[in-house]
Amino acid sequence: DTEVTQTPKHLVMGMTNKKSLKCEQHMGHRAMYWYKQKAKKPPELMFVYSYEKLSINESVPSRFSPECPNSSLLNLHLHALQPEDSALYLCASSQGGRARLFFGSGTQLSVL
Amino acid sequence: GESVGLHLPTLSVQEGDNSIINCAYSNSASDYFIWYKQESGKGPQFIIDIRSNMDKRQGQRVTVLLNKTVKHLSLQIAATQPGDSAVYFCAEMGNTDKLIFGTGTRLQVFP
Numbered sequence: 001d002t003e004v005t006q007t008p009k010h011l012v013m014g015m016t017n018k019k020s021l022k023c024e025q026h027m028g029h030r031a032m033y034w035y036k037q038k039a040k041k042p043p044e045l046m047f048v049y050s051y052e053k054l055s056i057n058e059s060v061p062s063r064f065s066p067e068c069p070n071s072s073l074l075n076l077h078l079h080a081l082q083p084e085d086s087a088l089y090l091c092a093s094s095q096g097g098r099a100r101l102f103f104g105s106g107t108q109l110s111v112l
Numbered sequence: 113g114e115s116v117g118l119h120l121p122t123l124s125v126q127e128g129d130n131s132i133i134n135c136a137y138s139n140s141a142s143d144y145f146i147w148y149k150q151e152s153g154k155g156p157q158f159i160i161d162i163r164s165n166m167d168k169r170q171g172q173r174v175t176v177l178l179n180k181t182v183k184h185l186s187l188q189i190a191a192t193q194p195g196d197s198a199v200y201f202c203a204e205m206g207n208t209d210k211l212i213f214g215t216g217t218r219l220q221v222f223p
Contacts, residue, residue: 103155
């Protein structure tokens with residue numbers, strides 16, 4: 001199984017809502033990532049987890065809260081988002097070190 | 113031809129021709145490089161990677177060239193097919209788990 005599975009595929013939320021994005025991989029990878037991608041732009045790194053611990057936070061606003069409950073799961077909790085947070089949110093995983101990242105198909109988020 | 117500005121740089125090639133997509137990377141400490149293909153509505157898909165101790169690596173119909181002196185990376189696609197139409201990103205990694213993407217190039221293949 002070389003898949004990274006993200007749910008939901010699409011999400012519409014209001015600025016006062018709380019929602020969560022979910023990501024799952026069963027490749028035994030020790031590193032998991034969240035990226036944000038705006039239209040016609042490259043993915044921008046948000047967070048990296050290594051061995052279930054947060055290792056990189058790219059100065060992401062606190063309205064985005066990551067969580068890694070176990071080595072296969074990664075969540076991104078969303079609260080009080082702004083319309084400019086509308087984007088494609090991508091999850092990825094890797095063996096760690098100099099190794100390729102495997103990406104999910106993303107969650108297309110719209111904040112109204 | 114290529115165009116830059118507010119839109120993604122675009123490379124238009126005829127089916128069957130070879131394509132060359134270029135990328136300049138920024139961090140001289142980067143020592144691992146990946147090319148990804150992204151189709152509309154999908155996540156980035158791995159194409160090929162190369163480490164800094166190599167200057168060329170070949171895959172099926174694809175070749176990556178690395179020039180560390182000028183911090184330049186290229187992806188060559190042989191016999192380009194309509195299914196190759198997508199946005200292509202180079203990405204770089206140094207001594208952390210941080211993978212950083214370049215700006216991307218849209219490849220359009222016409223019959």
